[in-house]
Amino acid sequence: MVLCGALLFYSVSFSGGAVWSLLFGSHSYSCWEVYKPLGIVYLLWILIELSCLRPSLQRFVCAKAMGMYVLCLGSICIGLLLRCFEFFDGAYYYWITAAVCIPLAQWVGYRLYGGSRKIEWLSVPLILSIVCMVFMLLFLSFFPPDNVVFR
Secondary structure, three states, X not given: OHHHHHHHHOHHHHHOOOHHHHHHOOOOOOHHHXXXXXHHHHHHHHHHHXXXXXXXXXXXXXXXXXXXXXXXXXXXXXXXXXXXXXXXXXXXHHHHHHHHHHHHHHHHHHHHHHOOOOOHHHHHHHHHHHHHHHHHHHHHHHOOOOOHXXX
């Protein structure tokens, strides 16, 4: 997953700035631009797991949606911490985020799916929030606001 995310991350430079690569790849080292390829790869991994494992749908979607939020928040927090301590270097930022956030998101997803807690009641709000997250991915890729998360 980390290597597929890296291919998407560097797809803008590999393709010479093609339009499709701007939607899926990263043209800067902002928190959003690092999260975007990792989030896309994580969503594709969720679809692969869903088609191969055929798990209980409600519980699986809840667990993976929480993992998606851990991935997003972890990416933003790591970026802000690196900026606060002035250790920010774009290439290192992607690899640190990928090495920390993807295993953490997977662990949260598997822990919630295999755990004994009742999480099915979260399915509708989490599904709606993931749909909103996908629309945000599309919208913010073309119209990023001017704040620290997007610089």
